[in-house]
Amino acid sequence: MRKFDLVVVGAGPGGSSAALAAAEAGMDVLLLERSRFPGEKNASGFALSTKAWRDFPFIADLDLPSMRYNRFCVAHILSPPPEMEERFSISSGPSRRMGYPEARDFFTVGMLRREFDQWLADKARTAGATLMLESLVTGLRRESGRVAGVVLEGGEEFAAPVVVGADGVLSATARLSGLREKWRPDQVISACAVDFEAPRERMDDVIHEAGFQAYFGPGIGGNYLVAYADGVHLGGPGVTNSLVSRLNRSHVKPARELLDTIAAPPTRRLLRALEARPREWQAHLLPWMDRMPTNIYTGGLMLVGDAAGLPEPLYAEGVWQAMYSGRLAAQVAMECLEEGDLSAASLARYLERLEESPVGKEFVGGAELRRLFEILGDPRLSRELTEMAVDLTVNLFMSAQEPKAECVARALPVLAENLPALMEVARIYLPMILQVEGERLRGHLAVLKGLAAALGGGAVGSGDAEA
């Protein structure tokens, strides 16, 4: 039986990042992948966020044929089904207030998973990891009650004092180690995508850098379009609809919602302009937790990425999370190996560090954000707020149909009528931002209070900043 310092199960972004970090640090690593090549399962495209450029210097070398920089996001507000016509749209580049250079330059880069996953696995192999393809892990070895290696379908065994389970949402390592039997229905979502190919020149002319577009509206919950060099994929289900359906305990129909968005007139026009042709249809489970999961390690084993349930709680972005947790697990494995202690108590530092890391911070306010979406997903409220936005923007600046002051005046009663719902939004929003920006906000409130006093009004902040 061959022995390694570390066995990694699954060569997705999480597994390859773990194997790369461990191999670069001189560990003897085995990376096992059940498919014929990394990325075989996720054949369509995805959007990699700028966080990967911030946290992984080697990502600057990424140069894949399918890459398209997304420097503009577009939100389309559609009228309710069955009409689903474009009602209002907002497009924006990144905010200059973002905290690192790449985030001020672009949002994401779209590319194909089969290219990205192979590139990352290849980096791990070049750094010295042994990559074995078509190797399905079906069992775990145990020594002294701890995980101590893996068993492949067919019976071949590999020993290692520590195993990283990077085997995705239906993680066998999570189940075999006893960490999780299966997800509860409220912890996973069924995500669908239809992949279209389109000539590159059409993509350049029609999409250019607007590589992420989302579709919202009354009864339309946020399906999205991701663009890469030679095509787009439309994905769903809408976040709002899933939440609302789930809360009403009614059936979630992700495929239906997605097909409706694809059939909607604005999407049809876009696909026609792109000369797009359907290439692939996929439906995957995806972990979707609103709190940071904690049952992600045991003696001799750590779970990373989707296997651990780490996609962020709003849009279930998960590739950067998988990479970050994979690298962290490798670092912890290395430390614990040096200390000669791979017990659960020793590996507990993996969870502690993950909770403190940017991955953990993505979960701050996760449940509250979902509640915001649920309120704004109310069809009446979203219709009225859209009307108000139209009056305050388009009708104020771009239309000559009515006097400007009347457009503004018409919007304000809408605001007043919806004040109870908006107060509910504020009740969720304010505690959430106080958690993150508390000191700064209290500072601003103090300045306002001082200003009011100086002006002799004294009305602002008659309660204190805490209130």
Ligand SMILES: Cc1cc2nc3c(=O)[nH]c(=O)nc-3n(C[C@H](O)[C@H](O)[C@H](O)COP(=O)(O)OP(=O)(O)OC[C@H]3O[C@@H](n4cnc5c(N)ncnc54)[C@H](O)[C@@H]3O)c2cc1C
């Ligand atoms: C439709 C859809 C669209 C998405 N879009 C985005 C996006 O745009 N941006 C983003 O950041 N995230 C996106 N995600 C989420 C993202 O795909 C996942 O969070 C990410 O792939 C997690 O990486 P991972 O390495 O943990 O798992 P995976 O990518 O699932 O990799 C797991 C690997 O383990 C292998 N494996 C599984 N079981 C075994 C076994 N028993 N033995 C050996 N090998 C095994 C699999 O073949 C696979 O290669 C999307 C998800 C879906 C479903």
